[in-house]
Amino acid sequence: MELLEVKEKIAELEREISKKFEDLKAGRLNEADFQERVEKLDKKIVELEKALAESKKPGIEKINENENIRTKAFSKYLRLNSLEPEEKKALVVGTATAGGYLAPPEWAAQVDRNMIIFSPIRQVARVVAISHQYINVPRLTVYNDATFTAENGTITPADMTFAQVQITANKITRATQVSRELLRDNVFNLDGLLAEVFGELFGKAEGTKFVKGSGTGEPQGLTASGNGVTSYTTATAGTLAADDIIKAYHAIYTAYAQAGVWAMNRNTILAVRLLKDSYGRYLFNPDVTGAAPGTILGRPIIECPDYDDIAASKVVATFGDFKNGYWIVDRQDLELLVADQLYAANDLVGFFATKRVGGAVVRGEALVNITIHA
Numbered sequence: 001m002e003l004l005e006v007k008e009k010i011a012e013l014e015r016e017i018s019k020k021f022e023d024l025k026a027g028r029l030n031e032a033d034f035q036e037r038v039e040k041l042d043k044k045i046v047e048l049e050k051a052l053a054e055s056k057k058p059g060i061e062k063i064n065e066n067e068n069i070r071t072k073a074f075s076k077y078l079r080l081n082s083l084e085p086e087e088k089k090a091l092v093v094g095t096a097t098a099g100g101y102l103a104p105p106e107w108a109a110q111v112d113r114n115m116i117i118f119s120p121i122r123q124v125a126r127v128v129a130i131s132h133q134y135i136n137v138p139r140l141t142v143y144n145d146a147t148f149t150a151e152n153g154t155i156t157p158a159d160m161t162f163a164q165v166q167i168t169a170n171k172i173t174r175a176t177q178v179s180r181e182l183l184r185d186n187v188f189n190l191d192g193l194l195a196e197v198f199g200e201l202f203g204k205a206e207g208t209k210f211v212k213g214s215g216t217g218e219p220q221g222l223t224a225s226g227n228g229v230t231s232y233t234t235a236t237a238g239t240l241a242a243d244d245i246i247k248a249y250h251a252i253y254t255a256y257a258q259a260g261v262w263a264m265n266r267n268t269i270l271a272v273r274l275l276k277d278s279y280g281r282y283l284f285n286p287d288v289t290g291a292a293p294g295t296i297l298g299r300p301i302i303e304c305p306d307y308d309d310i311a312a313s314k315v316v317a318t319f320g321d322f323k324n325g326y327w328i329v330d331r332q333d334l335e336l337l338v339a340d341q342l343y344a345a346n347d348l349v350g351f352f353a354t355k356r357v358g359g360a361v362v363r364g365e366a367l368v369n370i371t372i373h374a
Contacts, residue, residue, distance in 0.1 A: 010048045017041050017113075024116065025123045027261075027293070027300035035117055042110075042192075070104045077101060078190055079183050080340050080349065100337030100352070107195060108334040111355075114199020119207040120302045121222070124261050124322040125359070130329050134168040137327060137362050169331045169356035170218055174201040177348040194336075198353045210328070210359050211263075211306040219359030222263070222326060223307075223315040228364025229325070237373045238312045240268070242275040245283055248319055248370050249297050256321040256366040260299045264317035265307040272296060313374045320367035331356035 020037055023029040029037075073087035083091070091101040103111075116122050128135065139162065149155055176197050182188050206219065213221035220227055232251045234244040249257055264272070273284040273294075286294040293301045299319070308314035339350035361367070 010045055013041050013045050013048070021113075021116070027287075027295075027302070028289075030293075031117050038113060071106055074101065074104050074107060075191055078194065078336075078338060078351070080338065100335045100354075103334045103336050103353075107191060110192070110195035111199045111202065111334060111353075112330075114196050115203035115206070118200050118203030119210065120304045121207060121210040121263065121322070121326065121359075122203075122328060123302055124263075125210070125326040125328050126323050126362075127328045127330065129332050130169060131332055133331075133356075134166055134358070135329050136164045136166050139163045139165055139362060165327075165360055165362050167327055167329045167358045167360045167362075169329050169358040171354060171356055172202060172205055173352065173354050174198055174205070175350055175352045176201070177343055177346075177350050180347050180349060183349060194351055194353075202353075202355055202357075206357050206359070207304070208306045210326075211304060213359070215360065219328075219357065220361060221359075222318050222361065222367065223369055227361040229318070229361055230320075230365060230368040231371060232368050233371045234373045238310070240271060240275075240310050240316065240370070240372060242277050242283055244370065245272065245275065245296065246277070248317075248368050249299075251368045252320050252366065256324065257299075257319075259321040259323070260319050261322055262296050262299060262301045262317060262319050263304045263307065263322075264301070265305050265309065266303055267309045268307065268316050269293060269301060269303060271310055310372055312372055315369045315371050317370040318367055319370070322367070324363050325361060325366035327360060327362045329358045 017038055020029060020034055020041075024031070024034045069087060070090040073083055073090050076083055076087065077091065147156075176194070178190070178193075183190065209219040209221060211221050212223055213219040215221070215224055215227070222229060230251055232244070232248045234240055249260070252260070269284075273282070273286075275283045277283060283296055284294055285296075285298070293303060295301065307318075308316055310316050333356075335354040337352040337354075339352060342350045
């Protein structure tokens with residue numbers, strides 16, 4: 001296979017993975033199918049990358065040479081192999097005193113793909129990569145409507161007031177252990193296993209905070225008090241009725257509702273599936289393909305295990321335009337530290353990963369929380 005042909009096939013597979021992400025976000029693909037298909041595509045990319053390495057000959061321009069050196073050096077570092085001087089240069093030191101290195105973007109991207117599976121809000125919110133500790137998002141709070149002005153007419157200025165929502169990328173850490181026997185087995189896909197493990201651990205941790213986080217030292221959750229999200233309380237104590245779903249849908253501006261997504265846990269989805277309007281029609285419309293949970297009043301659903309079950313005073317669901325309403329920020333660097341002595345007595349090696357992530361409500365009027373009447 002020619003060098004250019006291999007490169008084109010790799011690019012094609014990467015575009016296909018991106019399309020699967022969009023299908024997942026839009027609810028056209030469920031999480032299990034998404035993971036299975038992406039794993040198959042990743043395997044094809046690995047095979048093609050091997051073919052790419054074999055196809056390089058003297059005189060042919062090396063493609064992404066620095067990235068290849070960095071990736072290989074990182075793989076050697078994970079397996080406790082000694083690094084050559086040029087390989088050490090290729091890896092950027094994370095915490096010098098601890099000896100950790102910043103993970104290559106290619107490996108960090110694998111972690112991110114696995115995080116999406118276990119962090120449902122990440123599928124629908126606006127995700128922004130930042131290079132600093134925090135980001136200030138401007139928000140217009142007081143403004144005057146635009147007016148029609150006659151030709152040569154005077155344009156009357158109007159004062160507008162802006163506020164800023166600061167979203168801080170807080171540190172999230174997780175550790176796992178791998179036996180030395182596996183590290184010595186070159187056939188074992190250590191890089192892929194760690195990307196899968198840390199993707200799941202990070203995804204579950206941040207997914208909880210995106211729903212219930214306090215905003216202090218952690219992301220601000222969608223259900224946190226005082227976050228500006230519109231609130232709707234059900235009419236009857238301890239009950240979620242069909243009329244409540246319909247009223248919540250109409251509690252936010254039309255443009256937000258038309259782009260809206262429902263977020264609730266599996267038990268609440270079941271309860272809503274049984275609700276009917278006054279004409280006996282189910283509010284829930286199943287997806288005939290089985291690729292997505294279905295829709296409520298024509299809008300898609302994401303299943304979020306961290307929302308509460310239906311009970312008095314509990315916030316059981318959020319509806320609205322998450323892209324406008326909730327922002328997630330990621331620091332671009334993911335650091336990994338290999339601790340080869342800490343668990344030596346058990347013949348294990350520890351892997352400590354650190355990532356910085358934040359989240360906050362930016363436009364509360366784009367979202368509505370459904371609270372069960374006490």
